[in-house]
Amino acid sequence: MIKNIFVLIRIKDWIKNFIIFFPFLFSGNLGNISAFGDLLLVFIKFALASSIIYIFNDIVDVENDRNHKTKINKKPIASNLVSLNLAYILISSLLLILILILFNNTLILSHIILYILLNFFYSAILKKIAYVDLLCISAGYLIRLDAGSEAINVNTSLLLASTVFSLSLYIILIKRYSEYIYQSNMRNVYKHYSKKILKFLITISGVIFLICCFVFIIIQKFFLIIIYPFLIYLIFRYYSSSQKLTLGEYPVDLIFKDKILFLLSSLILIFTILVYYLEL
Numbered sequence: 682m683i684k685n686i687f688v689l690i691r692i693k694d695w696i697k698n699f700i701i702f703f704p705f706l707f708s709g710n711l712g713n714i715s716a717f718g719d720l721l722l723v724f725i726k727f728a729l730a731s732s733i734i735y736i737f738n739d740i741v742d743v744e745n746d747r748n749h750k751t752k753i754n755k756k757p758i759a760s761n762l763v764s765l766n767l768a769y770i771l772i773s774s775l776l777l778i779l780i781l782i783l784f785n786n787t788l789i790l791s792h793i794i795l796y797i798l799l800n801f802f803y804s805a806i807l808k809k810i811a812y813v814d815l816l817c818i819s820a821g822y823l824i825r826l827d828a829g830s831e832a833i834n835v836n837t838s839l840l841l842a843s844t845v846f847s848l849s850l851y852i853i854l855i856k857r858y859s860e861y862i863y864q865s866n867m868r869n870v871y872k873h874y875s876k877k878i879l880k881f882l883i884t885i886s887g888v889i890f891l892i893c894c895f896v897f898i899i900i901q902k903f904f905l906i907i908i909y910p911f912l913i914y915l916i917f918r919y920y921s922s923s924q925k926l927t928l929g930e931y932p933v934d935l936i937f938k939d940k941i942l943f944l945l946s947s948l949i950l951i952f953t954i955l956v957y958y959l960e961l
Contacts, residue, residue, distance in 0.1 A: 685762040686771065688755075689739065690732040693933055698727045700822055700845060701829035707901065708835045711958045716833040722782075723789055723832045727825055729779040730793055734800040736772045740765065741804050751930075792828035796821060811873035815853050822849040840900070844893040851886040851916070852932050854879060855923050859930050887916050904961045908949050915949070918942055 701723050710716050739746070739758045746752040746759035757763035783790055799821060808814045826845050830837040858879040861871055894912055898905045919935070922928070922942055928935040936943050955961075 682763075685757040686767075689736060689757045689763050689768065689771065690775070691735045692732075693937075694731065694735065695724075695728045696933060697822075698724055698731060698825060700825050701727060701832070703826060703841065703845070704830040704835055704837065705833055706954060706957055707838070707841060708830075708833070709957060709960075710833055710835070711954070713833070719788065719832045720829060722786060723828055726779065726782060726789065726793055727796070727828070729775050729782070730797055733772055733775050733779065734797065734804075736768055736775070737801070738804055740768055740772075755931075789828040789831055792824055792831070796824045796828075799824070809870050811870050814870065815850065815857060818853050819846050819849045822846065840893060840897050844890060844897060847886050847890040847893055851883060851890055852919070854883045854886055855920060856930055856932060858883060859923055859927065863927055863930075883920065887920070891916060902956055902961075904956050905953060908952055911945060911949055915942070915945055918945070 702720055705711070705713075705716060705720055739756055743756075743758050743765070746756045753759045758765065758768055779793070783793065799817060803814065803817045807817045822845055823842055826842060827837045857874065858876070861874050861876065861879060891913060895909060898909060918939070919942060922939040923935055926935060926938055928938055936946060
């Protein structure tokens, strides 16, 4: 039961909230322990908020998930491993904890409210509008990025925001493309997608990401030019693995499943942290 609850609140997907720490890294604040402590609290707030959204989505989509050949095995509510009553108790408990934390610490309160409202509107309306749904999900990453900036009193760089947005859109487009290609039970909105347009947008978003990375490196930290060829390979590897492993629908699973992808991503992150920490 405990394992199923952890799957429901999708703890492994909390990794997406690490984007909150990007402003901390790229603004040269790695030695600021106080700022790091503030960001940890922000991370907890978004972890709770995202879990609330995940459970809410699983409740809303329970019937569709039960008719889906893979999601029925991945979603505890759809597979009856977690009852709806327990799901309501969990979402209420997490919401209460989040409210109590926000009541005692109002840091990035507006970002949390905006993030939750955006996702509720997405679940209720926006996910039914082709392509708009993709922009909505990508916007969620920008909210988290800006929350990380506000928490340490720095401005969100337009270049960093563009890089994050294009990368998130690239991953989300591959997710949607995989759903469109491989799944037999599709939501009605998928009928309004086009395979050619999705592949075109995947290419465009990937190219924009690489351009943004290059400009960022040239302007901010030229020493990071060392990792640029690996970033290019990473982009191609992600798309290739998403098709070979048919895991494009589940980005976190894909990264952990593909050992080269996981190792290379980790090494790039570690190298970047060292470059900023050592001020190279």
